[in-house]
Amino acid sequence: MSRTSTSSSVPQLDGGWVEAIRHDLLNWYDHNKRDLPWRINRDPYRVWISEIMLQQTRVDTVIPFYDRFMKRFPTLNDLATADEEDVVKAWEGLGYYSRARNLHTAVKEVAASYGGEVPAEWNEISRLKGVGAYTAGAILSIAYNRRFPAVDGNVMRVISRWLSLKDDVAKVSTRKKIEALAVQVIPEDRPGDFNQALMELGALMCKPLNPACESCPVAAHCHARQQGIQAELPVKTKAKPPVPAAVTIGWITDGNHILLEKRPPEGLLADMWSLPTVETNPQEQTPGQTLRATLQERGFSVEMGAQLGELEHIFSHRRWQISLIEGVVVTTAEPLPDRYCWVSPGQWDQLALPNVYHKAIQLISTKREGSEGFQGRLF
DNA sequence: AAGGCGTGGGC
DNA sequence: TGCCCAAGCCT
Numbered sequence: 001m002s003r004t005s006t007s008s009s010v011p012q013l014d015g016g017w018v019e020a021i022r023h024d025l026l027n028w029y030d031h032n033k034r035d036l037p038w039r040i041n042r043d044p045y046r047v048w049i050s051e052i053m054l055q056q057t058r059v060d061t062v063i064p065f066y067d068r069f070m071k072r073f074p075t076l077n078d079l080a081t082a083d084e085e086d087v088v089k090a091w092e093g094l095g096y097y098s099r100a101r102n103l104h105t106a107v108k109e110v111a112a113s114y115g116g117e118v119p120a121e122w123n124e125i126s127r128l129k130g131v132g133a134y135t136a137g138a139i140l141s142i143a144y145n146r147r148f149p150a151v152d153g154n155v156m157r158v159i160s161r162w163l164s165l166k167d168d169v170a171k172v173s174t175r176k177k178i179e180a181l182a183v184q185v186i187p188e189d190r191p192g193d194f195n196q197a198l199m200e201l202g203a204l205m206c207k208p209l210n211p212a213c214e215s216c217p218v219a220a221h222c223h224a225r226q227q228g229i230q231a232e233l234p235v236k237t238k239a240k241p242p243v244p245a246a247v248t249i250g251w252i253t254d255g256n257h258i259l260l261e262k263r264p265p266e267g268l269l270a271d272m273w274s275l276p277t278v279e280t281n282p283q284e285q286t287p288g289q290t291l292r293a294t295l296q297e298r299g300f301s302v303e304m305g306a307q308l309g310e311l312e313h314i315f316s317h318r319r320w321q322i323s324l325i326e327g328v329v330v331t332t333a334e335p336l337p338d339r340y341c342w343v344s345p346g347q348w349d350q351l352a353l354p355n356v357y358h359k360a361i362q363l364i365s366t367k368r369e370g371s372e373g374f375q376g377r378l379f
Numbered sequence: 380a381a382g383g384c385g386t387g388g389g390c
Numbered sequence: 391t392g393c394c395c396a397a398g399c400c401t
Contacts, residue, residue, distance in 0.1 A: 054397040061387065061396080095385030102399080132399045152397045172380075199397055208395065209390080239394080240382085268384070315385055355386065 010180040021162070021221050022187050022194065028217035029197035032204070034059075037066055042192070044118035044143035045076040051138045052103050052130060056096065059203070065094050076118070079104065080111035085352070088272070092352040097272055102130030120144045133179070142192040149182040150195040151175055154202025160234035161206060164223035170237045242319040248287035249360050250276040251308060252295070252327045257342035259300075259329070260351070268318065273351045275360060280323070287323035298340065299333025309363045313356040324360055 033039070036059065038050030049069060053062045069090050073079040079087065084104055091100035106128035110118055118139065119125045126136040137150035149155075156169040159178050167174040186194050205216045211230055213219045224230040252259035252275075261276050263269045280290040288304035295302050305326035313320045333340070343351065353361075 051397065056384090056396055056398060057386080058388075058396050093386080095387090096398090098384070098400080099398090130399065134398060138397070150397080153395085154397065170381095196397090203397080241393085270384085313385095315383095317383060 010177055013181065013184045017221060018185055021185055021218055024217050024221070025197045025201060026187070026190060026193060029193060029200055033196070033200055034204075037063060037070070042143050042145075044120075044139060045079075046070065047139050047143040048118060048135075049103070051135045052099050053094065055099060055135070057094065061094075065091075076107055076116055077111060079107045080116070089350070089352040093355055093358075095355075097352075097354070098270065099130060101271070105129045106131060118143065120146065122148065133175070137179075138195065141186075141195045145190070145192050147183070147186050147188060147191040149179040149186065150199075151179045151182055152199060154199040154206075155182060155195075157208065157234050158198055158202045158206045161211075161224040161230050162218070162222050164227060164229065164233065166233075166235050168237055169234045240317070242314050242317055244319045244321060246280045246282050246287075246323070247320045248278050248280045248291045248323045248325055249274075249357070250291045250295070250302075250325050250327050251360075251364055252276055252300075252302060252329060254329045254332060254342065257344050260341050260343055262339035268315065269354050269356075272354050273357075274354065275357050288325050288327075291325055291327065295327075298337045300329055301331035302327045303330050309367055311359060311363055313359060320356065322356075322360065324364060 036050075038046050040046075050062070050066060053066055053069070072090050073082060073087075082104070084101065087104045088097060088100050091097055094100075109128060110116060114124070119128075120140065120143075122136060122140065125131055125139060126133070131139070134150055134152050137148040138152075140146040140148045141150055151159075153169075156175065156178050159165065159181055160167070160169060163181065165174075165178075167177060169175070169178075182198070201216075201218070205212045213222070213225050213230060216222070216225075219225050222230065224233050250259070259276060260273050263272045263274050263277075265271050276291060276295060278290050278294045280287050285293070287307070292302050292304050305328060308324040308326050310324065311322050313322060336342070
């Protein structure tokens, strides 16, 4: 049943321990599970959307996005027939935007190849874009009650502590090992509930910091707790700190419109709309010079104006130190280059902008409201 | 295998 | 404040 080919080092779990864990954890889950919007039924589409949104994202953050998204795209067919721009717009502010594009691609694939029914087979569902080992197991177990592991960060932490595992959970080999252990614990009759119970325990009790062992329903079976080393587990290599980068963002107008550019198709904020953005080498050029030169290459002649402010935005691996610069187009590129567009205030909210640009616009708006002669508008 | 990929919250 | 994290996936 398990898809993982594991090393021989994966131990066979003790039958009595497994029975006790199953009983106590499911009993606790039955009485303590949270009411979450994706738990109102087992619609595979609804489960799917929730699992994608929940990737690297907290439950409290996801809930409002999930509610809006399900209202906007109630069924798989609604999403499959939507424009990608609308899908990304519904994802605006949630981050990791490739999730939205991959999801849209995968949903269209399900509509085209599976008659709109989310596949219940591992070999089919795990081939879908954006559906990895965790998500495949989560959908198969929760929506179809099939006995597959769904090993996320919670489950790796919980099982590392239960079994006092010292393996580095940042490694793929460790995840596979824990999958092989988890599948032994999953009961035949309630795989979906058990997988969710594991994650619920990780989120509410077996937290990374200050785990609530005193009130934990399975503390009696936890080897790390028995050894008093629960705070040392799981072992996890630290992430590298974000690399600083000097970035210039332009507020470029022609008097009535603001210039937007589409980010490159690969890399950070791929294919997202943005204010014109360039990386600057402060040793060589001023922010204004860098931006003006870049726009010049695209055919825009721009007169750079005042520095509108500075701000910092931290991504998972990059730290943008941002200079906001005003500019006025003297000669616009004709025709307008690919990946550029002028927008007027009325069209503004139809495009999906990453939060870093909303922060920039917010800063500009705030600054201008306080300045003389500005009427509280962006134009 | 390891790094790229957003954002916001908690301490 | 700075750091770690949160229901991972892709390349």
